Amino acid sequence: MKRWPKISFTEEGMREGMQIEDANIPIDEKARLLDALSETGLQRIVVGSFVSPKWTPQMERIDELIQKFTPKEGVTYTALALNQRGVERAKEYSPPLTIERDRWPRLNCHMCDVFVRRNNNRSQMQEMERWPKIVAQAQENGAAEAGIGTNASWGSNFLGDFSVDILMAMLERQHTMWDDANIKVTSCSLGDPMSWCMPHKVEDTLIRIKERWPEINHFRLHFHNGRNMAIASGYAAIRTLGTDDTIELDGSIGGIGGCPYCGNGRATGQAPSEDLLHMLEDMGVETGVNLDKLIDCVWMCEEILGRTLYGHVSKAGPRPNSTSQLYDMNAPFVETMEQAKHFKKGPKAYEGGIYPYKEPITSPYRERVDQGLPAYESKESNWPWNQDWLPE
Template sequence: MEYKEECMREGMQIEDVNIPVEQKVRLLEALSETGLKSIVVGSFVSPRYTPQMACIDELLRRFRPKPGITYTALVANPRGEERARAYSPPLTLEREPVPYLRCHLCDVFVRRNFNRSQSQEIERWPQIVARAREKGSVAAGIGINAAWGSNFLGPFTLGQRMEMLGRQHALWEETGIPVTHVSLGDPMSWNFPHEIEETLRAIKERWPAITHFKLHFHNARGMSMPSTYAALRSLEAADTVYLDGAIGGIGGCPYCGNGRATGMVATEDLMHLLERMGIATGVDFDKVIDCVWMLEEMLGRPATGHVSKAGPCPITPKEWYDPNMPLVETFEQARHFRLGPKAYEKGQRPWKEPISKPCVA
């Protein structure tokens, strides 16, 4: 599994609060200390539509990169790529591992977001295939966005997903380039775990050579975590899955109609799930949670993740809660898992006598 932290880019792009660049530098450097290995620092796009990215040049000049971490940025066009090259290193100029054929199942969304139609996306496929052939590509990818449904056109069926992927696969097959990668995106939060499982199993059964799965879920309807879990359960040890999310669960696309309510999977929640599943993440939860709290101060509002509020499950005796801690009612008091007894020192203790040890029948 490979995970990409998107707070600095997709997380912040939907925020309208004015965040000073020095605060962004502080957050990026703090994220670099958490154990996360891949961080997207922002995007080289027009600040007219994405004002949070106006300071990306200054951010990259001022922050101190940490060795061993891959820093990337979204590049939307040749001008953006030229700007990004000026900061490489520390930026890694990301290239997709294989050439992809992609399109959106929702024509309305792609028109709103990219000012082009689904038909125009499909018209580009022969050019992509021809370039791949010229370059001697030995593997290829297929992909769909708005894969499970649209706020403008309603749900899409498994048949629609497989039909579009099948058209792409056939083009690569005609060229003799094997398909090993698939990309499934969900900008409008139509993912549900049973449909994720159904889709992945159908892909694996029809095209067993596909072993690389890039999944991009949003969380407007609270399904990104269960959908991610379903994906992990559906794939095999030989498969590679590429996931992304943002600390605090922030993020979203202004073109989908849900604004900041869209959200992403919260990094701290997903890492907690992975650890409980026995998948080592190398993440320092205290540091990740400190980053979420820092982010909340910057935004002036609570983030939407959960582990940053209640803490990770207390596994070891050292982490167990004090049986005589007072009543804990507020979010502030709940921070005792990180701040200690001072978080709840004025709370009430209505029980008659101290609890020395559990009474087990």
């Protein structure tokens, strides 16, 4: 089996998700959801943002949320703070919050000048004006390593596509400044707030970064899912990088999320956590997350928001990976979304469904599986390759 990079996952539903939802969702309901998420095995959860309630009223009562929820030992809870005032507010709740600062002094900018003006009330040029100060401060602090990064890395709803050549040119400018300061670059952050990620571009980007700067071994990748490419892009990144690399990925339960500044609103979304983690588990990556409990959280979130969310595993269920989870051969037709929930709710979910079979269905393959044998053995073995009914 291929060995993958080290992968860490952060749940963003309470922050990325709730920041675009109704500001009047009761705090008790948010606390109930956060408590449920804490019981799933997730190791990192962003609980919200310390930002201006004028522009993000959904986060106005974050103080109440932190006071109401029940922290679970072993879970790291963080919150977004975009300025020093936000950091100071967050510190009032540490613990349970962990106040995180970027491990690396980092040069970063948005590739889209329009988006950063809309979202951050500053220009790309103003972001770049800070670079010399960041480098000087890093030198003063004796930093041995640093990071580079971009946001809106592959394209913009306001300016169009950005080629990998252009992206690499921007990263090169940043890297050169660290080179001139004799500080080694080991981290790269690539953000995608407007859902322009595509697997082939992500793959090309990471290949070229590793070829150009092999000492970079930490990647923070933030994909949005407005065009349904977030999980595919995450998979491309995992396939591209090596065992000496680390990837930080994130997602949100049900795929909720959005940004009022990018033009797609709630359609922006993120990778549904349950779908991404389901994929990782099947790839042999131990996430420590109980998918059954996580699906309960998705259903709870749907109840709170009053609508069906965007993930798939919460609807069709995880792939059955044990005999006890296999579907009943003689189940009736399963047609509706509610009936499909039989993977958790059992036969009552499809009770009364159409049953077209005159005789019960039997299968020698299923008999084997029920006995703990594989449905198929290797082609050098007996079953089913040496059976009389299999054409040679």
